[in-house]
Amino acid sequence: MLKPYLEKYHTNNFQYILVDDSGCVLEVDNPIFPIKVNDKIQDTHPFFEILNNLILIKNECFEFTCINLEFNGKPYVVDLTFRPQNNQENLLIIENLTKHYNNYQLTAQTRNESIINSQILVLKNEYLQEKETFKNNFIANFSHQLRNPITASIIFSDLLNNSDLSTEQKNYINIIQSANKDLKNRIEDILDISKIESGKLILVDKVFNLKELLNEVAIMYEYMANKKGIDFNFKIAENIPEFVEGDQYRLKQILNNLLNNAINNTTKGSITLDISLNYKRAKKVNLHFEITDTGCGINKEHLETIFNRFTNLESDVKIDRGFGLGLSIVKYLITEMDGNIKVESEIDKGSKFICNLSFKTSNYNQSQKEELLNKQLLKLEGRYNVLLVEDSELIQLTILKTLASTGLFYVNIINKGEELIPNIIDKKVDIILLSNTIEGFSAIDLAASVRNLSKEYKKTPIIVLSTQAYKEDIKRFKQNGINNVIIKPFDKKNLLEGIQKYLKKSTD
């Protein structure tokens, strides 16, 4: 019964070929491949040259699978069996499996491509990570190098400003001071960006006086706005809590950035800082900040990218100043504080930055508040012996001038690490200021050498003047017997605040 169907549907994919020991074709059955009687099989395709070696090994069976052959420009994929016989009749059986293997090829193609692509992605990712690490280290080192000269520049221009100068000279000094401040802020911004990218920027939540912080900010920007002939409006809702818990330094940074932009972009009209309460629940307060200016406004196309990094590099004069790094940091900080920010703007009418930020509520009351304030107020009496270990002459002079200007300190300066111990033993030292860049010595090792002296030196305050500003650097210092870290560049206020607390301790 099957016979008629077989005749109709059966396809014979096999071709049987007999060749003699030289490879000459003796007989062929089914003409699937154009191999004819008297052809030399080796000449039909280079594959068959393998038969030259095999033909002599009689009564064996050689099987080859998935062989790509080509006859008259047409490709075939076949399985082959070769049976050399003793009687000069060597049998070659070829099975045409082109369709089957072509399907397999498609599967292999997809599989291999996806494996290779994923390997390339892994490599690209590794490469990018290496590049990123290099960049962040570069930024950190670069800013590290800049800290000493900027510190000197800030302090000496302050000192110069307090000396007897003509009005013109005072103006020049003001310009230098403003440039110094700008430079310092830019370095901090670049460092922040690198910290953000390497995941090292961590918020530090502490209880702080929110109203006081807002007032301070408002006073400063009112002064700056008025100086530019712009009005400054400060609106703060009455139900804003006085104390909250959060990162006050970063809140201030956000407001400074937004208000600086407002001042830079406004030439007439007004700037408004408006703070209101969104809600207060579950030990959290959510505050609404609006910073509005009547400045030049921002192009619609820039509004979408304004929080991206390096927007500032685009050559649009109208957004030339203040944006870019600063706003991308603002956006990051706000996101980290579970907040959000958006901007509305119209060219030549002005811009409005709106952000909502959450803080934890605090139980601080008035008396605790006073206590907190008292802690911050320091009263110094008498004279203190400062041992300064610093090999930068600029910084030596900077500190000497700063401390001398208060009339409260005797300063002994050394610039070599090995001179530290001889200058402590049997000498009265109330505080040690230690640079982290002393040649051949790490600040941690020097501190350890002091702590390892007798018991009386265990409590001598050691303050490191550091060009390393990462959180983990500071943590490392503090874990190694160092009381406090003052980050370069510092100004007079930073320096005095950084050491006063410890002077108080040592005279207790």
Added chain:
Amino acid sequence: MTVSKKIVLIGHFGVGKTSLIRRFVENTFSEDYKVTIGVHISKKTITIPEGEQISLIIWDLEGQDDIKKTRPSYLLGTNGFIYVFDLSRPVTFQDLNSELSFLKENYPKIPVKVVGNKMDLVNKIYLKEHQTIFEPHVDYFVSAKTGSKVEKLFSKLAEDLI
């Protein structure tokens, strides 16, 4: 009389075995990757400096991440191996030691040329970084794309086979 020699190209998939052969035999190159299944065989006759003609029967084997998975019938009667890896993908040369040991143990008398392909994708610093892997084994850094050292590779192997 022309002598025939069977040369087999082996290595991971996607390292450029087919491209090397196409560059050598047809002097062409395509960026498109087409997976080889089974084996393709091509032929090119060259004249070595001694004046002798050699017909190279070049077997282009499908890529394997492990040489032990290669079908043994493909290696019957081999006169020379070219082991190819992709310089830009470390996964293709990380097992170079064991892959070459396998050849040495199982085919001790058959010469092997080891080549790092896609030289156009890497630089000298990269080569230096991987020096400890490359230096002991690699005969040629080649590029099927630019053709660099491809001709030299095949003709040197052909000379070694005579």
